[in-house]
Amino acid sequence: MGKIAINIATGSIQKSDTIVGIDLGTTNSLIAIVREDSKQATALREIDGLTLVPSVVHFDAFGNPSVGVQAAEKLILEPQNTIYSVKRLMGKSYKDVSKESEFFSYKVIDDNTDALVKVQVNDQFYSPIELSSLILKNLKTRAEHILKTPVNRAVITVPAYFNDTQRQATRDAGKLAGLDVLRIVNEPTAASLAYGMGLKVDEEKTIAVYDLGGGTFDMSILHIHNGICEVLATNGDTYLGGDDFDHAIADYWMNIYNIPADHTLKQNFRLAAEAAKKQLSHSEHYEASVGDYQLSLSKEQFEQIVMPLVQRSLDCCAKALQDAQLSTDKIDEVLMVGGSTRVTLVKESVKKFFGKEKLHDELNPDEVVALGAAIQADILSGNNTEMLLLDVSPLSLGIETMGGLMDILIPRNSKIPNKASRQYTTHIDGQSSMRISVFQGERDLVKDNRELASFNMKGIPGMPAGLAKVEISFLIDADGILKVTAKELRSGVEQSIEVTPKYGLTDDQMEQMLLDSLSNAKEDMQNRALLEASTEAQQMLDTVARFLQKNLAMLNEEEHLLTQKQMDILKESIEKKDKNLIQKETEQLNEITRPYAERLMDEALKDAMRGKKIL
Ligand code: AMP
Secondary structure, eight states: OOOOOOOOOOOOOOOOOOOEEEEEEEEEEOOOOOOOOOEEEOHHHOTOOOOOOEEEEEEOOOHHHHHHHHEHHHTTTTTEEOOOGGGGGGTTTTTHGGGGGGGGSSSEOOOOOSSOOEEEEETEEEHHHHHHHHHHHHHHHHHOOOOOOOOOOEEEEETTOHHHHHHHHHHHHHHHHTTTEEEEEEEHHHHHHHHHTTTTOOEEEEEEEEEOSSSSSSEEEEEEEEEEEEEEEEEEEEESSHHHHHHHHHHHHHHHHHOOTTTTTHHHHHHHHHHHHTTTTSSEEEEEEEETTTEEEEEEHHHHHHHHHHHHHHHHHHHHHHHHHHGGGGGOEEESSSGGGSSHHHHHHHHHHOOHHHHHOOOOOTTHHHHHHHHHHHHIIIISOOOEEEEEEESSSSEEGGGGEEEEEEOOOEESSSEEEEEOOOOOOOOOOOOOEEEESSSSSSGGGGEEEEEOOOOOOOTTTOOOEEEEEEOTTSSSOOOEEEEETTTTOOEEOOOSSSSOOOHHHHHHHHHHHTTHHHHHHHHHHHHHHHHHHOOOHHHHHHHHHHHEEEEEEOHHHHHHHHHHHHHHHHHTHHHHHHHHHHHHHHHHHHHHHHHHHHHHHHHTTTOOOOO
């Protein structure tokens, strides 16, 4: 018989613990679960009716933290002690965020290194992981309070473009908050789950998820097939959201009244602007007085003000479609996520862009990601076993090979989990170790890409160059975390690392890397061809030099001179960096030396036969 747990605090019988879904947002976070009775996903609501918890942490003079509404109230009064948008710092170094540092009114430590950023409050230093864990701890406590049961396991969502470090950081924040993070799920994937898409096995659909929140915009294109949800492409703008609408409206009023941009009134105007924006979703006119100022805004004026911002989001949609190589008529459904999609102009513009009569906006756009996370949690609880989630790796992953070339094992936008392996060999006789450097990016040369990690594979038994067979395997798990394994197949020597890079890529950098790879494609190809030719030539030179050292007696004077001369010509051609010339001279050296190889084989055969009888 099973045991029954009794909650000592409440005296009630304890239910088996629920796995919760958490949307850890830039502006707001929330928790949802699938209700046991109704089997419906619902956002957890406090008695005050609130589901959203502002993702804000405030520290008092003694360093005691508070989270949520209470902390958000301190944003204006105590900007140095009140941390918002910590999600923007997750898994990043100061170098990554230095350009954005003006955005933060609290102190982000500028150590100008690749180490992960820290935030300073009074004389204390906090990592973004610690700060996020405070938010998660608050959410956990809230959930335990509402559900009256311990909450120890969670599914947490992250943007689809989050890289390895950012996912790891999120997972670590969960761990620090006392949560076993069972899965990290992409936000758009969660949204489509919330709309029940992908739950039927025979369903095939292409879905666009338009996610416009308070501070960020994300566009993702998903493909659902055979119960597998795959992210085809992502695009977005990490500094575009409802807050920008508020700013634009406030600026408009400040202009009318000729108030300087840095005036303290701006804050009050912004609050009025947000109220105006919300009201204009369901009325034609807004009016309010702030101090001595009479503020008014018509829906038409509002739409004119925010149109350029909406257009920026549509430009991202166009880029995502281009990346996925799809036209709008191939999109079956468009899902609206994030509070700012309540704006009528946003809905209408997105409808027009995708040529749709109807969008999916039936669910509360603030809650939809958390609801999806709850459904994923329910699947992991074993309540729904048919569904499998596959996400996408946003940049190609590969290793450095001879001449600094990038050898891609997992191409960008590949689905995850994923596994790929390839065999490599040594290029020096008796080579006993091999440096394995893992890179992320689209360029042909590793120096233009981002190094994620590197390790030395040691203990390869000595053997002639080219004989060792080192198999390198990449495994990206369902959370998008990469593990690299290297195995020498002849000896079985094996080594592996989980890739936990020192720093992440900023979204701008990621975009830049993709752009660079396109604009430099031709140059990259030429460089690659030249490097390949030079590497091959150099290998040929090494081989011939080794041969001459060991077997000089096998050649006559003339042959020796001819070979030596051709080696010099080949060396010169490498210096000239002319690919065609290098190839021609390599071939020439090959021609000259081919008979020697045959002679060598004959010798070896004779040696082997000597003293042996032929049956
Ligand atoms: P999120 O980050 O998804 O929670 O979105 C928050 C953003 O949605 C903020 O910029 C809010 O001002 C905005 N928002 C919330 N409700 C409305 C509404 N009724 N109309 C327009 N924008 C809204």
